[in-house]
Amino acid sequence: xxxxxxxxxxxxxxxxxxxxxxxxxxxxxxxxxxxxxxxxxxxxxxxxxxxxxxxxxxxxxxxxxxxxxxxxxxxxxxxxxxxxxxxxxxxxxxxxxxxxxxxxxxxxxxxxxxxxxxxxxxxxxxxxxxxxxxxxxxxxxxxxxxxxxxx
Numbered sequence: 704x705x706x707x708x709x710x711x712x713x714x715x716x717x718x719x720x721x722x723x724x725x726x727x728x729x730x731x732x733x734x735x736x737x738x739x740x741x742x743x744x745x746x747x748x749x750x751x752x753x754x755x756x757x758x759x760x761x762x763x764x765x766x767x768x769x770x771x772x773x774x775x776x777x778x779x780x781x782x783x784x785x786x787x788x789x790x791x792x793x794x795x796x797x798x799x800x801x802x803x804x805x806x807x808x809x810x811x812x813x814x815x816x817x818x819x820x821x822x823x824x825x826x827x828x829x830x831x832x833x834x835x836x837x838x839x840x841x842x843x844x845x846x847x848x849x850x851x852x853x854x
Contacts, residue, residue: 712743712754712766721771727778735774742773750828765824772821 713721715735719728730738746769747753757763815822 712746712763713739713770715739717767718771718774721767722775724775724778727775730778738774738777739770741777742770745773746770746825746828749825751830754828765827769821769824769828772818772824773816776816776818776821 715732718735718739722728727735727738746766754762754766757766815825
């Protein structure tokens, strides 16, 4: 591997092997490293934590997949040809003379991409709030003396 670049989640060589985009696979190592750095930062922002010491194989697989998909997403985002249509989430369908267009309601401010697989992984990395113990007290029988009067 030229330059010895790697990230905790995926190496440049693994990225080249896993990407489905030839345009990404042929990029120089230095350019791929920049994309990987951006992808890793995106993961960290979404997850609000880092996974440097992670050992869970399923989570590590998700981190690798998210890294590849984010690099591809960022590459397309950086190129103007078809950028608006590819990344807009707009879906168009025509049936005869009738046509309609839908847009996914995925706001950029959410950190999501509109890519279902990638967004699913990113959302799974967000820490879930822990249920805190519910404290309550149970009142026992009253200790107030009651007088019984028998008639």
